[in-house]
Amino acid sequence: MWKMESPPTWREWLGELISNPQERQRITRVVGVHPITLVRWATSKSTPHREYLRPLLDAVAPIPGSQTFLESFQQEFPHHLAESGAEYDSQQEISSAFYAQVIATYTSSLPILRASTICTLILQQMLDHLDSSRLGMKIVVARCVPPQPEQKVRSLRAIVGRGTPPWESHLEDHIHFLGAESQAGHAICSGHASIIGSHVVKMQQFPAHYSTYEESSMVYPLMLAGRIAGCLCLSSTQQHYFNEPRLDLIRLYGELLMLAFELDSFYELEQIELGIMPPGFRQQRYLASFQQSVVQHMLQAARNHEILSRPQAEKLAWWEIEDALLRLAFKQGEEENTDESA
Structure with missing residues (x-):
């Protein structure tokens, strides 16, 4: 593989890997960066930020011969790697204490207040977990509007939201309806998460729903046994922020959010036929x-x-x-x- 006597550096190793388009796409997805960023790392034009060190190792670790990469990588980042590793590992799961707190809230809340109380509790924890550095994030829960008699679900309504600067901490004043024209509507109708890595793409695909400061966005459907109650809508000030590790965490929080909805709030995909909603303003x-x-x-x-x-x-x-x-x-x-x- 290598035509040199000395072992390749991690940058050279990375450059060889991303010369394969499939590997480049896979590593880009796992690390959560743009392909050009990988090229810049491989050619020594830039150095990975601290938050990308552990994801980059995770992307390379399954490949045969990666020990050479690891040794070179550790030589360049001996201290930052240890710090990022500890931080990264701590972010990969929801604490048992928080699970217990959500269950206690569920059992002690009045039925009429249960949904808003659980949503608020979980959204605040998500912000602390997913945006601990306070780079800027907002999270909104949108639910299916119950259908009128003899009709299907025609829209979603955002019911609660929380954010970190530059967004407001409480987003209830910006609550509005969403339809098929939105990223949320797309995720609901497909039954799959929708991830957009840059505001340029968001403006191209969902121009009426671009939010100021938003660089990347994600929508995760809230599903129970194939039935949908609504979705989680997340926005970040950072491009390509919602990588696979964060998606795994969001999935876990989404499962917890099921406790905020009654069983009759979940609808089969065949019961959903979203219309078009006007812009929020x-x-x-x-x-x-x-x-x-x-x-x-x-x-x-x-x-x-x-x-x-x-x-x-x-x-x-x-x-x-x-x-x-x-x-x-x-x-x-x-x-x-x-x-x-x-």
């Missing part, structure tokens, strides 16, 4: 009418001598907003088509 005036709509429904029920609980009134109000937003998006689509044909 166009939704705000409709969302602002939510509380007033809830009160009106309860007052109307009282005048009719009917019993209508607060959750039932909220469901009716959300349905009204969903209908209005779907009509708005349809109208905008027709207007755009008219302008193009004019």
Whole structure:
């Protein structure tokens, strides 16, 4: 393999590996960097940041003869490697103490508060775990809007969100509906996680849902036995942030989030037929009418001598907003088509 008397350096070893397109793609995926970054490392034009040391070793370790790579690597990074290794290993699992905390919260929370309490607890822990260096991340839970009678699920609604700077810590003021036009909608309809490594790609694929400061994004469907309740939506200020190790962690947190949803909140893929929703800024005036709509429904029920609980009134109000937003998006689509044909 090598036409030299002295053992190859880790950079030379890496350069030989990534000359194979399949290996280059695999290592890129595991480490969570752009292919060009691997080339720069191999040609000594740049040096891996601390957070990539352990993932790079993990990517190379299964390859026969990798001991040569490891020895050279350890010579260049003797101290940083040990530190990153300890940090990396600690990030690969959720602590048993946190599992116990979630279970205790589930058993002690009132049913009406259980979903929001568990979601908030888990999102905050995810931020501490996945963005311990506070580089910038936001995480939002979106759930399927219960379908109206004789209809399928037509939209998702973000219900709770948390972030680290430059985003706000509480994102409830930015809650809105999502449809087939969004990355979340794409992940829900496919039943698979959706990962985008740069804002350039996000702008190309989902232009109406690009968030300021967002460099990479990921959506993970919340599924139970093939049925979907919603999804986790994550954004980072760092490009290609959601590598395989972080995906594994997000999957574990997603499994914990199942406790926030009742069984009737999960829907078969065949029951989901998302419509198109307008951009978030166009939704705000409709969302602002939510509380007033809830009160009106309860007052109307009282005048009719009917019993209508607060959750039932909220469901009716959300349905009204969903209908209005779907009509708005349809109208905008027709207007755009008219302008193009004019």
